Amino acid sequence: MVKLKFFITYARCMKKKKDLELKDYELCFIPVPVYLISTVDEHNIYNIAPYGMVMPVSYHPLIISIGSSKNRDTYRNIKAINEFVLNAPSSNMLKKVNRTADPVPSEVDEFIHANLTPIESKIVKPPRIEECTTHMECKTMWIKEVSEEAKNRVIITAEVVALSLDEDLLRTNLCKQKGLMRPLYYEKHIYFTLGGYIGDRRMR
Numbered sequence: 001m002v003k004l005k006f007f008i009t010y011a012r013c014m015k016k017k018k019d020l021e022l023k024d025y026e027l028c029f030i031p032v033p034v035y036l037i038s039t040v041d042e043h044n045i046y047n048i049a050p051y052g053m054v055m056p057v058s059y060h061p062l063i064i065s066i067g068s069s070k071n072r073d074t075y076r077n078i079k080a081i082n083e084f085v086l087n088a089p090s091s092n093m094l095k096k097v098n099r100t101a102d103p104v105p106s107e108v109d110e111f112i113h114a115n116l117t118p119i120e121s122k123i124v125k126p127p128r129i130e131e132c133t134t135h136m137e138c139k140t141m142w143i144k145e146v147s148e149e150a151k152n153r154v155i156i157t158a159e160v161v162a163l164s165l166d167e168d169l170l171r172t173n174l175c176k177q178k179g180l181m182r183p184l185y186y187e188k189h190i191y192f193t194l195g196g197y198i199g200d201r202r203m204r
């Protein structure tokens, strides 16, 4: 009887794992934060595109990496000018974010197409996006093809040379600050918002 009880409890606790095909990757990934990357081409045409494959690789010095297809005006502009801005859109900008992902010709100013406002950057040539909450001005360090099989994909690594944000987001409480940012997250065509505060590094 005791043995049976133990077996039932054990069986309940055991989580069954299911193998997946690699094509079902979206079931394993955690949604990624979305940035709007603003760039400019050699003819001074402004471009914007949403990017989720963005990650910090070092905080001191401040360095980030981006995963990009070569089939993007964003990639071509970064390759030509070596500068770009990572702007953080809020969840209330979702429709405008989608407009910046429209496949428009490179001659089209995407600030006009998405009805967004360019403001001069502090250091780099591409403008910041006024409607976004935070801005990271970046200078390219290197661009590398990912692999023989993924020839069309590159990693762009860049140094962040200037930071700015909406003044009313300057809070000592980081939790409140993130709440006010209302960042946008993405996984395979679906958007999410940030969940709530659940604890800090001191928790054991």
Ligand SMILES: Cc1cc2nc3c(=O)[nH]c(=O)nc-3n(C[C@H](O)[C@H](O)[C@H](O)COP(=O)(O)O)c2cc1C
Residues within 6 Å of the ligand: 034, 047, 048, 049, 050, 051, 052, 053, 054, 067, 068, 069, 071, 072, 073, 074, 075, 098, 100, 101, 102, 103, 104, 186
């Ligand atoms: C939310 C979201 C995130 C995206 N993230 C990436 C990304 O990280 N890398 C990439 O190459 N394309 C990404 N894309 C696709 C490009 O944004 C899209 O192809 C866009 O039209 C490219 O614009 P461009 O040619 O003006 O650069 C994403 C699209 C969306 C909607």
